[in-house]
Amino acid sequence: MKITRKQGITAVVVLLVVLIAGGWLMFRSPINDVQMNVPYNGHGGTYKNLLVNMDTPDPSVAYHKGFYYMTFTHDGVDIMLLRSKTLDFRGAEQKVVWYPPVNTMYSANLWAPEIQFIQGKWYIYFAADNGQNENHRMYALEAVTDDPMGEYSFKGQVTDATDKWAIDGLVLEQEDQLYFVWSGWEGDENIAQNTYIAPMSNPYTINGPRVLISKPDLAWEQAGGPPYINEGQAILKKDGQVHIAYSGAGSWTPDYSIGLLTLEKDADPLDAAKWSKKAEPLMTRNDEASVYGPGHNSFVASPDGSETFIVYHATTGINDGWGNRRARAQRVEWNEQGQPKFGVPLSLMTAIAVPEGSGIYRSADAIEEADGYRYTGISTMVDTMLPILFHYQNVTGENRILTVALNGQSEQQLKLAPTGDNEVGYVYLQSSLLAGEKAISLQGEGVKEYISAIEIPRYEAEYATVFGDSEAQDNPFASNSSTVFIAAGKQKTISFTNIKVPAAGEYELRLAIANTSGQEQTIDITINEVKKQSLTLASTERNQFVPTSMIVKLGAGSNVIHLGNATSQLEIDYIDICATVK
Secondary structure: OOOOHHHHHHHHHHHHHHHHHHOOEEEEOHHHOOOOOOOOOOOEOEEOOOOOOOOOOOOEEEEEOOEEEEEOOEOOOEEEEEEEOOOOOOOOEEEEEEOOOOOOOOOEEEEEEEEEEEOOEEEEEEEEEOOOHHHOEEEEEEEOOOOOOOOEEEEEEOOOOOOOOEEEEEEEEEOOEEEEEEEEOOOOOOOEOEEEEEEEEEOOEEOOOOEEEEOOOOOHHHOOOOOEOEEEEEEEEEOOEEEEEEEEOOOOOOOOEEEEEEEOOOOOOOOHHHEEEOOOOOEOOEHHHOEEEEEEEEEEEOOOOOOEEEEEEEEOOOOOOOOOOEEEEEEOEEOOOOOEEOOOOOOOOOOEEOOOOOOEEEHHHOEEEOOEEEEEOOOOOOOEEEEEEEEEOOOOOOOEEEEEEEOOEEEEEEEEOOOOOOOOEEEEEEEEEOOOOOEEEEEOOOHHHHEEEEEOOEEEHHHOEEOOOOEEEEOOOOOOOEEEEEOEOOOOOEEEEEEEEOOOEEEEEEEEEEOOOOOOEEEEEEEOOOEEEEEEEOOOOOOOOEEEEEEEEEOOEEEEEEEEOEOOOEEEEEEEEEEEEO
């Protein structure tokens, strides 16, 4: 039956009214029907560089209790922090946590703040001067509370006895001892920036002489100079091995690159002879991908601690210089000898698997309320219906029924089947969320007893792999302010990769697609290169992303979903994964 545009719009309105009026819909998880054969560690998905839609030179990123925190050189005028549930900081909370007082030696040119959690407290190290570059020195801030986004107190200058020019400092913790590592001048002239290390008595006090462990004496480090550069030091550890990544060559050139220093195992960090330097950089420009000047990085763990990501800035233009430097990230690999491999910097079109354990909002990290939890860091650009995947444990041996409410409204029953003592159960619900909300509050008797975490298994189209004539575009009416236009007649137009579910079985795949062709059309959905199904789409108005559902079989582990062979151009916003309707 052909559906007219008017009929299609009416159907959408009715669907939304029903969903919003009902608040939540109950779904049956296949977890109780199919044995889990792959450990579940989050719904997966992908992200793409850039991480932030503004200049973010010198990014420093830390992960703590379910959130990523980023600081960077913010126009040299203050210390700003971003907070995000994922490595994608484009919708992150932003806050300036410290302003320098005027008319001091640290009032101007605040460069490269570094956020670190040391001995139970948060610290931010930064370089600053009084408006004259030759007066750049290192300074420390200490958090007043345990909230990285809270107030900070100024602890003073971090310096050795020479009190020479210094930038890009941070702390190395090794064998219960603290060391300060930084980039500095040997004398009082801007000839070269060396890498120095010195012992510390506390996180803001150096108590011994500085030791030179690297100078820019390699050809690649001297590109664009003089001055010649070693800067942007970052600590990397694995299996008892200590590395310091650093940036060499002029930061104003496309040849800015990342090199590596390595300390012998169990050696004294203050023994310069125990440090070795790689002859060639581990990450350099990638002209084919239009990535220039990759450098000044930091390292951060995945939420489950199993992976390390390198976060660095780079530009998209060979002549950008100090402009357009924005944060990017990719996974660190390791060779058989246990040495890190950073790889080539990836293009902005590359879909990258999210860090392992991403997207899980754990109750232990949530804000505890009288009768439940408030999970923060959740947002949407538009009013939408979201799938929620609940993690729970129910060791009573019987079904348990919770009456839960989302943000104090829309009470709905949640059935929890029995689990083993060390087993996690999963159940899906559907919920409405208004644009701009930053939290989901879950209230109800038994919530604290049973619910261990929640997830939002939504996969945004702009983070998928796009082929041929298909392309991503900004759209303020989309859930994440971007969509993908799918070209007509192509066998493969867009691929969603790294799609994960708790167990193999049947799931509802819900696609939010605008079909402005004026008539009904179809598109093919292929799961894991094996099963192809056709989905019929009603006509819609522009920017009207109608959720259209189909039942698909997904395997445990990582799945791939291809869309293609559209009979006309379509615009896709996202896909959601839910359980089959009970």
